[in-house]
Amino acid sequence: MPKLGRAGARMPPVRPQILDVAPALVNALMNHIRTCTTLAALAGGSALVALVVCLLGGFTAAAGESWTYLLIAAGTMGATACAGAALWQVLRHERAAMHYFDRLSRIDPHDLTTGTASAELPTLEKTNPWRATAERLQRSLADACRRAEEAEHTRTSLEVRARRCMVEHEQIKAVLEGLAEPVIAIDDFDEVVLANSCAESLLGFDLDQAPERALDKLVRCEELLELLTDTRRRKGPLHRRGELKFEGAPGVENWYSVEVQTIPSSRTSTDSGESTHGAVAVLREISGHKDAQKRIAEFVSAVSHEMKTPLTGIRAYVELLADGDAEDEETREEFLQVINSQASRLQRLIDNLLNLARIEAGVVQVSKEPQSLNELMEESLGVVQPAAEAKQIVLQSDLSPMYLGVLADQDMLLQAAINLLSNAIKYTPEGGRVTLRSRMNGPEVTFEVEDTGVGLSPEDCQKIFEKFYRVRKDEKMSQGTGLGLPLARHIVEDVHSGSLTVESEPGVGSTFRVVLPGAAQLTAASSSSSSSSDLAIRRSS
């Protein structure tokens, strides 16, 4: 940014230069008067000599004889008297002029205005031969004063504008520094004229300390260089967008969107769209947006992958049937059963997805009623029993003999229990054991699903409730949707205000523990609400 003059520094006042000649005029007049005085003295002396000569001549004439000499003497005396009078008059005018110009030279030019110029000066007589000169000088002085006043006014206006520009510059700088978005501007010569600290930090330079301001010397990002310089070269207003990737810490990529536009050189030229003066780039970090896009893409990919597997079965067996590959009725029946089971699997996946989406969206219709937790547990055991038998897994029931009341949505809590049990059966090798346990724990009720499965690493325990997350070494150990545990957690924590945690040891097994508020506790807390109601659940996180 071009540096403006220091705020408050005043320029020297504009004053009429004509005053500078006044002392010279006074000196000239003084010299002139001295000359005239000398001449007058000489004239007086001559007149005195002439008078003496005349008197001597007159006495001589009177004594003898002639009026002629008397007349000559008288005439000489008269001429001398006239010359003296004239000389006296000249000296008087000269003194008046000298006084005038002396006053003129004493005027302080800083206080001089058009009015004071004429007010402070004496008036010369009309017969004074210097009057014309003085009048011309006075007119010139008045004119100079007027011009000086105009110049002073212009100078003051310029100073005000300069100060305003300085203030605006500082304001703009403060605003830019306050922005979280990096901003960088270049001029017509591709030199950086402005960059806020965010831009300096991101692009790795210090504009104040940089030995040169050429853009290509300061900025290493080729895409940004090209965008800025290419936009700057265009004539007329132009607005371009792009995305830039900056390497942050090792393995970390920071994405920025960049908007580059030309800087109009003036309002008029902007309107006509003819010329521009450099370009400015504003960057905005979109790493979060990119991460979200990536997560969405991964989610879509995971969903599509999960859908493709049952779809493959359906398509393959339909084709086998169509091609007549079923040799007998039994095989045909087997094919139809596979198609049916895969269609059911697909439906379960879609149902889970929809349930999860409803809960994550924040609003889900829930109908809570007092339930016996043990009855729900027994029902869930019945649902998963065939799957356990298929893998020769012992399904143990260790339910509390006490009545464990919970205020719960029966279907949803049953779904959560089934999901936990199914997960345990899936990740437990054949011949293993899965135990379902329920207990009263003060005002709360607890149920646990313990297995002798593959177990989880600490990292797995952190991520096991994420959608489609599977323990890496046991990927696709069995047919699952990858949504069972996330859905169970949402049901327990978001819908029933409970908690779902996991403890595990790799190679030994895992225990998933659900803690729910007891029915009495919930009833007391929400005595004003009916026992059966539709609740809108908003996820807290």
Place this chain on the structure above:
Amino acid sequence: MTASILLCDDEVHIVRAAEIKFRRAGYDVRCAHDGQQAWELIEQQRPDLLITDCQMPRMNGLQLVERARSHEATLHLPIIMLTAKGFELVPAEIIAKWNVEDVLPKPFSPRELLRRAEEILARRSAPDTQLTGDETNCVGTVLAPHAHADQE
């Protein structure tokens, strides 16, 4: 002589569907449900064609292919990969990197899988493209690690 096919997928019903299709077409079919099991079957007898899924427990499809390509006896074993992955696994990259014959995305048609397998087997049995090594050999005795020049 009947060509032998090794099918490998952890989805039992998918393996079963392909198995029925290939058996009815007259092929000798063996089945595995993870990469480790498939490799054990390869060690017992080298198949003429390996058809394997990508995502499997114990040893996934890519690990299986990598192991096959690092041994002399299975260096040129024709392989068809099945994948339900979308953009994470690009077929052209898999083919180029692992020298597999074909990549078939799921859901696939058994009919189409059979057609492609027959094409590959026909191409491999042509006189000018005979494989090196004894295809009927039990590979368990010659499975020494081999630096595959095409890799990386």
